[in-house]
Amino acid sequence: MNTMYDILIIGGGMAGASLSIALSGHGLRTGLVEAAPLKVEQVPNYDDRGIALSRGSERILTALGVWESMAGQAQPIEHIHVSEQGGFGFTHLHAEEEGVPALGQVITARNLGAGLLAALEALDDVDLIAPARVKWVKVENGHARIGLEDDELQTRLLVAADGGNSLVRQQLGFQSRRREYHQSAIIANITPGRPHDNSAWERFTRNGPMALLPMTESRCALVWTVADKDVGEVLSLDDGEFLARVQQNFGWRLGRLQRAGKRAAYPLAQLWVPDAVQHRAVVIGNAAHTLHPVAGQGFNLGLRDVAALAEVVLDAVKEDRDPGSLETLNRYQQWRSRDQRGVVETTNLLVRAFSNDFLPVKLARNLGVLSLEALPPARHAIARAAMGLQGHLPRLSRGLPL
Numbered sequence: 001m002n003t004m005y006d007i008l009i010i011g012g013g014m015a016g017a018s019l020s021i022a023l024s025g026h027g028l029r030t031g032l033v034e035a036a037p038l039k040v041e042q043v044p045n046y047d048d049r050g051i052a053l054s055r056g057s058e059r060i061l062t063a064l065g066v067w068e069s070m071a072g073q074a075q076p077i078e079h080i081h082v083s084e085q086g087g088f089g090f091t092h093l094h095a096e097e098e099g100v101p102a103l104g105q106v107i108t109a110r111n112l113g114a115g116l117l118a119a120l121e122a123l124d125d126v127d128l129i130a131p132a133r134v135k136w137v138k139v140e141n142g143h144a145r146i147g148l149e150d151d152e153l154q155t156r157l158l159v160a161a162d163g164g165n166s167l168v169r170q171q172l173g174f175q176s177r178r179r180e181y182h183q184s185a186i187i188a189n190i191t192p193g194r195p196h197d198n199s200a201w202e203r204f205t206r207n208g209p210m211a212l213l214p215m216t217e218s219r220c221a222l223v224w225t226v227a228d229k230d231v232g233e234v235l236s237l238d239d240g241e242f243l244a245r246v247q248q249n250f251g252w253r254l255g256r257l258q259r260a261g262k263r264a265a266y267p268l269a270q271l272w273v274p275d276a277v278q279h280r281a282v283v284i285g286n287a288a289h290t291l292h293p294v295a296g297q298g299f300n301l302g303l304r305d306v307a308a309l310a311e312v313v314l315d316a317v318k319e320d321r322d323p324g325s326l327e328t329l330n331r332y333q334q335w336r337s338r339d340q341r342g343v344v345e346t347t348n349l350l351v352r353a354f355s356n357d358f359l360p361v362k363l364a365r366n367l368g369v370l371s372l373e374a375l376p377p378a379r380h381a382i383a384r385a386a387m388g389l390q391g392h393l394p395r396l397s398r399g400l401p402l
């Protein structure tokens with residue numbers, strides 16, 4: 001078979017699945033290629049991690065028509081508390097002060113994935129090609145070609161949403177910058193002794209940043225960054241010892257931590273492709289920027305890529321322009337690079353600043369955090385950025401249809 005698509009998306013993770021849904025219904029021939037079977041238990045990252053969705057992401061998912069089916073499994077974030085163990089600085093953000101019902105929502109990647117996959121299955125204009133692994137990619141003037149095990153597909157625009165180790169990115173020679181952190185994120189669902197009151201806690205501890213996010217059923221999603229050398233030990237603790245270790249670092253704001261669910265560890269590094277477009281190809285989501293989860297921004301940033309790319313591509317098609325031309329894709333690149341650079345650099349700065357015990361650095365960051373508390377306009381700006389509502393917003397982020 002030798003099939004020609006308008007848009008071919010590689011990767012059925014959160015970014016690729018969302019883009020497929022966004023492009024549906026506009027008269028395009030779209031294909032989605034995923035290496036795993038498109039079942040929530042089998043797509044690699046639709047797992048138990050808690051995903052903090054910004055308010056902007058909730059709006060995009062609502063505009064795509066998928067949020068309604070997920071909302072029942074999500075928990076709103078109404079307050080965010082940031083503090084440092086042994087430090088005097090702290091700050092709070094409140095939904096009420098920002099005039100919104102919630103600053104964001106927390107949902108497991110599994111429930112988010114289930115909602116996306118159910119929506120995908122209902123589309124009749126997106127070919128779901130799975131399980132099928134892309135083996136090679138070539139770009140020619142009029143189209144891109146991709147090779148599967150026993151098939152070849154062609155497309156006017158190839159979208160690489162194939163994750164941090166993107167084969168498409170590597171084969172097409174996109175330049176990426178990588179930073180090693182020598183840290184891993186340990187996740188587990190925790191049941192605290194006191195109600196979480198829809199608060200998210202970000203605590204910078206001597207042993208790495210720790211986030212506890214409010215979840216359904218009175219649970220909290222823990223994301224704890226530890227040095228790679230300590231991961232084996234933390235994973236091997238029994239539940240009681242593990243909870244005691246978390247408690248020691250987090251403190252008693254949520255009472256005694258009572259139960260811990262299954263633990264998993266993710267090695268962390270940062271990757272960024274500053275120039276993510278070529279003639280006929282664009283890289284999005286984790287394939288374009290893989291972030292430390294300290295600020296919970298990875299998918300939120302990827303979803304803003306999706307919203308902007310869908311808009312640029314559909315505008316091109318409406319105006320009879322080629323969706324895969326460099327001219328079209330440069331519009332996307334120019335639009336997205338400021339947001340991407342900002343989130344990539346800020347995330348890195350947070351990791352570096354809070355991993356440093358040098359006294360002047362410690363003092364400066366405590367004063368920095370404290371001055372945020374004292375300066376409502378600065379806090380408001382941070383809240384808008386965290387909610388994904390800053391800068392030139394795509395139509396979907398404003399809740400408008402494409």
Ligand SMILES: Cc1cc2nc3c(=O)[nH]c(=O)nc-3n(C[C@H](O)[C@H](O)[C@H](O)COP(=O)(O)OP(=O)(O)OC[C@H]3O[C@@H](n4cnc5c(N)ncnc54)[C@H](O)[C@@H]3O)c2cc1C
Nearest residue numbers: 011013014015035045052134162163285286296298299300
């Ligand atoms: C511990 C942790 C906590 C996080 N918390 C948050 C949070 O709170 N908020 C937030 O916004 N983000 C968070 N993130 C980030 C978020 O999980 C990622 O940004 C998101 O999962 C990336 O989705 P993606 O679709 O870009 O990539 P992936 O999920 O990596 O999907 C890529 C897909 O491509 C497929 N694929 C790969 N190669 C091929 C090939 N050759 N052929 C065909 N298919 C292929 C893979 O099977 C996979 O399904 C967190 C991440 C971690 C690790």
